[in-house]
Amino acid sequence: MANTSLESIAQKMRKLDIAALTTMTDSGELATRPMSNNGDVEYDGNSYYFTFEQSRTVSDIGRNPRVSLAFEGKDGLYVSVAGTAELIRDKAQFEEHWVPDLDKWFDQGADTPGLVLLKVKAGRIKLWQGEDSEEWKA
Template identity: 55%
Template sequence: MPTRTLKDLAEQMRGIDIAMLSTITENGYIAGRPMSNNGEVEYDGTSYYFTHEETRTVGDIRREPKVALAFQGKDGFSLAVEGQATLSQDRAEMQAHWTPDLDRWFEQGLDTPGLTMVTVVAERAHYWAGSDEGEVTV
């Protein structure tokens, strides 16, 4: 029986710098890659990541938007999220989710050619925290 809420999970996610984003490839394999996670934002079931338009990530999501996210936090806290991804190159949308630490990967900031935002809307989240384990439907 789950004992935590989405708000509880959001609190434990603070400070997690990297999330693992997994997609389904054109051959049906699962491909994972680390993505910068903005721990300063209160998690509400939607995550935002930035990448380049020509990456496998974007191609995979265009073919199959079902994705997974994995987070590893402090004190044995882990979170697996299953959701749907969308892609955007709308500057205003990207500006709303841009943080200065992203400049280390995108030197031209929001003006980076081919910059693409991946939005993942969670459908369910399974967590582990010591002996506490549960699932939250988002």
């Protein structure tokens, strides 16, 4: 497995939207759900996802911020991200990452009550494509 730069991995991750986000529950089990970054895909080591305050995702991250993301792209591209999640409740940051497609999920836009923005900061990224693999560590 070759070590690589974040920029190299980011180039390959361009336009990847849907991730499987895994958290640890209060009973120590793993919980995974699909999340969309709604086109906010200019990857710099951080991923952003919106959810509701009352979600299991938020309660899991509140107890244990260590998470993983899994992406699948075209041409046999697979990406695994191990990182730390942060819960953001600042409306200015909501607006910075808001796109109109989110309106179908959050009917009052960035003003939707109970809205939370998840920021996942990568600590390690592994990428596989065919027989090639790469790894980046923060």
